[in-house]
Amino acid sequence: MSRLLPLIGFMLLVGLFGFGIWWNTQHDQNEVPSPLINKPAPAFVLPRLDDPTQTVSKASLLGKPYLLNVFASWCFACGEEHPTLMAEGSQLGVMLLGYDYKDAPDDAKNWLREHGNPYRMVVADRPGRTAIDFGVYGAPESFLIDAKGVIRYKHIGPITPEVITKELKPAVAALRKESP
Amino acid sequence: MTPELGQLALILALLLALAQGILPLIGAWRGNRALMATARPAAAGQAVFVAIAFGILVWAFLHFDFSVRYVADNSNLELPWYYRIAAVWGAHEGSLLLWILILNAWTVALAAFSQKLPEVFAARVLAVMGLVAVGFLAFIVFTSDPFGRLLPMPGDGADLNPVLQDPGMTFHPPVLYMGYVGFSVAFAFSIAGLLGGEMEQAWVRWARPWTNAAWGFLTAGIVAGSWWAYAELGWGGWWFWDPVENASFMPWLVGLALIHAQAVTEKRGSLRAWTILLSIFAFSLSLLGTFLVRSGVLTSVHAFASDPRRGIFILAFLTVVVGGSLLLYALRAPKVAGGKPFNVVSRETVLLIGNLLFAVASAMVLLGTLFPLIGDALNLGKISVGPPYFGFLFPLLMLPVVLLMPFGPFLRWGKGEAAPLKGLLLRIIVAAVACAIVAAFFVDGQLKATVGVAAAVWIAAGTVLFAYKRWREAPRGRRYPAELAGMLLAHLGMAVFVMGVLLSETLSVTSDVRMAPGQTQRIGGYDFRFDGAHRTTGPNWTADQGIIVVTRDGNKVGTMLPQKRTYLRGQVQTESAIDAGFSRDLYVALGEPMDAGNIQGAWSLRLYYKPFIRWIWGGGLLMMVGGFTAAADKRFRIKRSVDEAARTDGLLAQETRA
Numbered sequence: 001m002s003r004l005l006p007l008i009g010f011m012l013l014v015g016l017f018g019f020g021i022w023w024n025t026q027h028d029q030n031e032v033p034s035p036l037i038n039k040p041a042p043a044f045v046l047p048r049l050d051d052p053t054q055t056v057s058k059a060s061l062l063g064k065p066y067l068l069n070v071f072a073s074w075c076f077a078c079g080e081e082h083p084t085l086m087a088e089g090s091q092l093g094v095m096l097l098g099y100d101y102k103d104a105p106d107d108a109k110n111w112l113r114e115h116g117n118p119y120r121m122v123v124a125d126r127p128g129r130t131a132i133d134f135g136v137y138g139a140p141e142s143f144l145i146d147a148k149g150v151i152r153y154k155h156i157g158p159i160t161p162e163v164i165t166k167e168l169k170p171a172v173a174a175l176r177k178e179s180p
Numbered sequence: 181m182t183p184e185l186g187q188l189a190l191i192l193a194l195l196l197a198l199a200q201g202i203l204p205l206i207g208a209w210r211g212n213r214a215l216m217a218t219a220r221p222a223a224a225g226q227a228v229f230v231a232i233a234f235g236i237l238v239w240a241f242l243h244f245d246f247s248v249r250y251v252a253d254n255s256n257l258e259l260p261w262y263y264r265i266a267a268v269w270g271a272h273e274g275s276l277l278l279w280i281l282i283l284n285a286w287t288v289a290l291a292a293f294s295q296k297l298p299e300v301f302a303a304r305v306l307a308v309m310g311l312v313a314v315g316f317l318a319f320i321v322f323t324s325d326p327f328g329r330l331l332p333m334p335g336d337g338a339d340l341n342p343v344l345q346d347p348g349m350t351f352h353p354p355v356l357y358m359g360y361v362g363f364s365v366a367f368a369f370s371i372a373g374l375l376g377g378e379m380e381q382a383w384v385r386w387a388r389p390w391t392n393a394a395w396g397f398l399t400a401g402i403v404a405g406s407w408w409a410y411a412e413l414g415w416g417g418w419w420f421w422d423p424v425e426n427a428s429f430m431p432w433l434v435g436l437a438l439i440h441a442q443a444v445t446e447k448r449g450s451l452r453a454w455t456i457l458l459s460i461f462a463f464s465l466s467l468l469g470t471f472l473v474r475s476g477v478l479t480s481v482h483a484f485a486s487d488p489r490r491g492i493f494i495l496a497f498l499t500v501v502v503g504g505s506l507l508l509y510a511l512r513a514p515k516v517a518g519g520k521p522f523n524v525v526s527r528e529t530v531l532l533i534g535n536l537l538f539a540v541a542s543a544m545v546l547l548g549t550l551f552p553l554i555g556d557a558l559n560l561g562k563i564s565v566g567p568p569y570f571g572f573l574f575p576l577l578m579l580p581v582v583l584l585m586p587f588g589p590f591l592r593w594g595k596g597e598a599a600p601l602k603g604l605l606l607r608i609i610v611a612a613v614a615c616a617i618v619a620a621f622f623v624d625g626q627l628k629a630t631v632g633v634a635a636a637v638w639i640a641a642g643t644v645l646f647a648y649k650r651w652r653e654a655p656r657g658r659r660y661p662a663e664l665a666g667m668l669l670a671h672l673g674m675a676v677f678v679m680g681v682l683l684s685e686t687l688s689v690t691s692d693v694r695m696a697p698g699q700t701q702r703i704g705g706y707d708f709r710f711d712g713a714h715r716t717t718g719p720n721w722t723a724d725q726g727i728i729v730v731t732r733d734g735n736k737v738g739t740m741l742p743q744k745r746t747y748l749r750g751q752v753q754t755e756s757a758i759d760a761g762f763s764r765d766l767y768v769a770l771g772e773p774m775d776a777g778n779i780q781g782a783w784s785l786r787l788y789y790k791p792f793i794r795w796i797w798g799g800g801l802l803m804m805v806g807g808f809t810a811a812a813d814k815r816f817r818i819k820r821s822v823d824e825a826a827r828t829d830g831l832l833a834q835e836t837r838a
Contacts, residue, residue, distance in 0.1 A: 003513050006457060007506035010464075013550075014499050017471070020553045021491040074692075079772035079784055114774050 041068075041143065041151050042133035046123035049100055049108055056097075056123050058149055065152075065175050066095040067168075068143040069119070069159075070131065072103045073111035075139040081158035082115050088164055089118035093172050094144070098122035101131055101139050144168070146175050183248050183327040186236035190327075193229035193280075194317040196222050200310030204303035208375075216303035220291045223306055226313060227284035234281050237268055237326055247333040250274060250326045256337040258720035258748055259345075266350040267340040272490075273326035275353055279470070280316045282354070282361045287313070290365055290390070297386065304372035305365075312364055315497040323490050339720075342745065342753040348408035356401025356428055360466035362394020363431060366438060367463035370456045371505055374512045384446045384455060389811040391442060391462075392666070395435040396807030402428050403800035411758060416690065416767055416788045418796055421570040426549040427469030430542045434462045437538035439807075440531045448593055450519030450528060454535070456509060464502040465542070471498055472549070525598050527591040530584050541577045545570065582635050582678065585671060586642020590649070604645060611641040623687060632682020639675035643668055666810025670803045677799025683792040694774055696782040704789030706766060707731045708740075713770070713779045721745040723755070724779050726770045730759065742770040742785075765790040 045057040069085065071078040089096045098119035100108045105124055112122070125131055134143065144153035153171040155163060200222035207215025237250070241264045246252040254267045254274075269278040287309045294302045320326070343349070369387040405428065410418045419425065438458040445455040471494045522528040548569050586608055587601060612634040619633035647668055650659050660668070689704045697712035711727040723743040730737040740757035747753065759766040771784030 003453075003510040006460075007503065007510050010502055010506055014495065014503070016550065016553055016557060017491075017495050017498075019557050021495065023553075023557075082772075 037151055037154060039151060041145050041149050042130070044130045044133070046099075046125055046130060049098070049105060049122040049124045052105070052124070056121060061097070061145075062149050063147055064095060065144065065146045065172070066097045067092060068097045068099050068134075068145060070099045070101050070134075070136050070139045070141040070143075072101045072139045073107040074103065075101075077158045078140045079115070081140050081160075082118070084159055084161055084164070085118040086116050088161065092164070092168065093176070095120045099131075100124045100126075101136065102126065102128040142168075144171050144175075146178075182236055183240060183245070183329070186233040186240075186327045187321075187325065189229040189233040189236070190317060190321055193226045193233070194314065194321055196226040196229065197310050197313040197317050200226060201307050201314050202310075204307040204310075205375075208300045208303045208307070213299065216299055219303050219306035219310070222310065223284070223287045223291045226310075227288045230277075230281050230284050230317075233327075234268070234277055237274060237277060238265060240327075241265065241268055244337070246335070246337050247329055247331070248326075249328045249330040252330050252334050252337040254338065254340050256339055256720070256748060259340060260719050262350070263340055263345050266344065269353045270340045270344050273320070273324045275357075276316065276320050276324055277326055278354060279357050279361065280313060280320065282357045283309070283313055283316065283364065286361055286365060286390075290368075294386075301372055301376060301383065304375050305368045308368035308371045309364060312368075312501065315501065319490075319493055319497065323493050339747055339751065342721075342747045342751045343412060345747075345753075346408060346412050348404050348411060352401060352404040352408055355397055355404055359394050359396075359398025359401050359435075360428075360431065360469060362390060362397055363435060363438075363459075363463040363466050365390035365394065366442075366459040367505070370459035371508065374456065374505075374508045377512055381446055381449050384442050384452075385816060387459070388439075388442050388446060389813070389816040391435065391438055391459075392807045392811035395432070395439055396804045396811065398428065398432050398435060399800055399804040399807060402432060403797050403804065406800075407797055410793075411756060413754075416688075416756075416769070416786070416790065418684075418793065421548070421567050423549050424469075424473050426545050427465075427472045430545050430549075431462050431465040431469060433538045433542040433545070434458060434465055437535045437542075438462050439810075441535055444528055444531050445519070448520050448522070448528060450522065451532065451535075452519065453509075453513045456513060458535075458539075460502070460505045460509060461539075461542075464498075464505070465546075467494075467498050467501060471495065520594055522593070523595045525591065525596040527588060527593050527596065530588045530591055533584060534581050534588070537577050537581050541574060544573050544577065548573075582639060582674075585639050585674065586645070589642075589646045589667065589671075604642070607645060608638055608641040612638040623683070626686050629683050629686040632679055632686070635682070636675045636679035639678065640672060643671040643675065661815065662813035663810045663815065666806045666808070666813070668806070669809055670806025673799045673802025673804075673806055675799070676795050676802055680792050680795025680797075680799055684790050684796065687791045688793070689789040691787045692771075692784065693787060694782055694784050697780070699782075701787060703787050704764070704791070705732060706737065706789060708766075708768070708787055710783070710785065713773070713783055715779065716743070718745070721747045721753075724770065724773070726757075726768070726783060726785065728757070728768050728785075730766060737766070740766065740768045742768045744770045760794060762794065763792060765793050 041058060043058045045055050048054045048056055071081070085096065096119050098112075098117075098121065100122055103124070103126065105126070108122070108124065112119075128136075134141075140158055142155045142159055143151050146152050152175060153167070155167065159168070200219055203215045203222070204219040207213065207218070237248075239245075240248050240251050241255055242261065244251070244255070244257060250271065250273050254270050255264050259267065267274070269275040287306065290309065291306060294305065297305070366387045369383055369390075373383055402425075405425065406418045409420065409425075410416065438455070438461075441451055441455045441458050444451045471491075551569075586604070590601060590604055615637040616630050616634035620630045623629040623633075647660075650664070691701065691703055693701050695701060695710035697710060700707050700709045702708070707730065709729045709731070711729055713724050713726040716723050716725045723745040725741050725743045728740040728742070730740060738759045740759055742757040743755040745753045745755055754769055756767055756769045758768075765788070767788035767790060769786040769788075771786060773779050774782040774784060
């Protein structure tokens with residue numbers, strides 16, 4: 001019996017691999033599942049980076065879809081993503097909302113001044129508490145939120161031209177189809 | 181026309197492989213010497229046809245034949261000739277062709293060196309190699325044709341993945357495959373042994389040099405891959421527990437166990453079933469590595485094209501080969517624990533403990549690698565375990581190995597004595613503790629680094645003391661036979677490796693900085709002055725190149741030129757600048773200009789100071805040399821004595837009757 005054990009263990013592995021192949025044909029490998037997708041975005045009230053006396057809330061943004069882009073001046077990968085946002089941000093068809101994550105306001109302002117500001121508006125989350133509600137675990141991350149305040153798409157890591165054409169634009173197009 | 185000849189050559193090779201895999205087996209079964217004799221010519225013919233196919237693909241690359249899809253996808257007019265050759269194995273189809281070419285090289289070598297093996301046994305061994313070749317050739321011919329045409333023919337091709345345009349990457353796949361494929365020899369010996377229903381000690385001796393050489397190649401391949409990841413990915417790390425790295429590491433661990441198990445079986449006759457099982461596992465894990473990389477069943481930083489049809493083919497192949505072997509093992513493995521008995525205190529015990537730990541470590545790596553898949557299967561969501569899991573469990577499993585390593589060589593086979601070990605234990609404890617105390621001053625008392633020095637000295641002291649013992653006790657000229665010298669080198673390599681890992685892990689300094697031209701940053705006692713960046717060009721890329729002048733206490737150490745390259749097809753690739761040294765590496769990766777477009781201005785840079793990191797690869801290379809040295813031992817050469825020949829003939833007669 002004990003001599004059969006290696007064979008039995010191996011057959012279990014084969015079952016697992018067969019399942020893996022089947023699973024990959026059913027699912028997009030680059031999909032990063034987030035429990036928040038198709039759920040309402042967490043409510044937030046955050047100060048604006050350029051004018052901390054004014055706040056932006058989830059409620060005030062309802063009615064128009066927007067792409068919430070988590071960035072920080074200290075984040076290496078955000079620098080990689082930035083030129084793409086500068087070049088293509090205006091052609092996305094949705095408002096680009098910057099979300100400055102755990103950052104000193106002056107650093108962030110300088111960073112945007114040096115690199116250019118692709119955002120319509122920037123909110124600052126210095127303590128990073130609201131980001132916990134969003135399930136952010138690093139910058140950059142991007143959330144596509146529809147007119148009703150529901151998260152429809154999430155991307156972890158830098159946005160590249162490829163991500164825009166393959167994922168973001170189709171997601172935006174899907175939003176348009178629902179509410180022209 | 182020529183690429184079609186390549187296709188034809190592959191089909192002919194497949195037919196010859198079928199002949200090589202089937203006819204000698206029938207011959208061995210029926211006692212038909214004519215059929216058995218087909219193995220060698222079939223293997224040679226197959227090798228010739230595969231070499232022709234490979235040559236045609238190389239030729240297509242060198243002559244820019246973009247009508248071949250594979251060439252158009254992986255090269256272009258500006259790619260230098262040496263990378264056009266490397267591009268042959270730069271993607272799926274070509275790397276499989278390389279796999280089969282190397283398998284053929286091993287088979288031909290085996291056919292040449294097995295002339296003195298018993299006829300039946302050699303026929304079976306070569307047939308098993310032939311069956312493995314059938315699987316891979318069928319895979320190429322039916323799912324991964326490298327000679328597929330592209331019409332209309334494009335004027336220029338795409339580009340070889342720029343990540344692969346590096347000297348390290350040119351050598352990494354062939355050497356790694358030499359290791360993977362090399363385990364097929366030990367595998368074939370074991371299967372032939374099981375088929376024959378006997379496990380002669382002599383057969384294990386003949387298999388040993390092949391296993392040692394394969395393991396040496398695998399070590400070299402892993403070292404090259406690790407070095408490449410370090411130099412090319414710009415992350416400054418040398419091992420990431422990435423699924424594809426694990427895929428090469430698992431056969432390495434099992435191969436390590438196999439080397440030691442074979443030594444026990446060959447010298448003492450014990451652990452036979454275990455040696456067979458390990459031979460099957462080592463090669464199965466090599467196949468599994470190919471499966472994991474090529475099927476896309478797991479995603480990793482290694483972006484290979486994946487195709488479910490290929491995945492299903494490899495899975496079916498894997499099921500037949502591994503499942504069949506394990507079934508054979510279940511039916512035919514030696515029933516009685518053979519060999520000479522051994523005590524608790526004996527070399528066998530120590531080797532067995534090491535063996536079990538390597539096997540468990542390999543299973544642990546397998547579990548961790550497959551965890552995302554298990555998570556999907558059990559609907560737990562996407563989980564992957566990553567470095568915290570491996571980083572905790574692996575050192576834990578290797579700790580007993582490190583502790584036992586010095587004692588193995590000192591113990592006798594069968595019945596060791598504990599008393600002489602006390603003196604040894606005392607000496608290595610004194611050496612390890614003394615060095616650790618000295619080291620603690622240099623590393624500011626950091627525990628992990630101090631432990632690293634102690635562990636390295638522990639292993640090295642044991643190894644050196646054993647070498648000294650041999651020097652004193654063995655007669656001149658027979659002090660260090662190749663097998664023993666190889667063991668000493670490999671064990672010393674382990675000491676060097678452990679030192680490198682623990683010191684570089686603890687003492688490395690990393691800094692992400694924004695630097696304007698003229699600014700200076702101090703890391704690990706070195707001053708990095710950024711002298712601005714400029715545009716430069718290479719054969720098929722343009723790059724922004726930073727100039728960093730490094731000084732220490734005012735003395736110039738060197739000028740470092742990190743680049744951010746843009747290849748012709750728009751792919752961007754970081755080229756880190758590395759100032760290598762015996763006791764430390766300085767490493768600079770260029771980030772982004774702070775002011776988009778203005779490359780004369782300030783840049784973000786990543787600076788590393790990495791002490792002793794080179795020792796990691798140095799240790800690996802010593803282990804490799806150890807493996808090759810041991811493989812060269814004269815004792816392993818096959819000498820066909822009269823009584824062996826007689827026994828073979830008897831065996832043949834016996835088989836014929838049955």
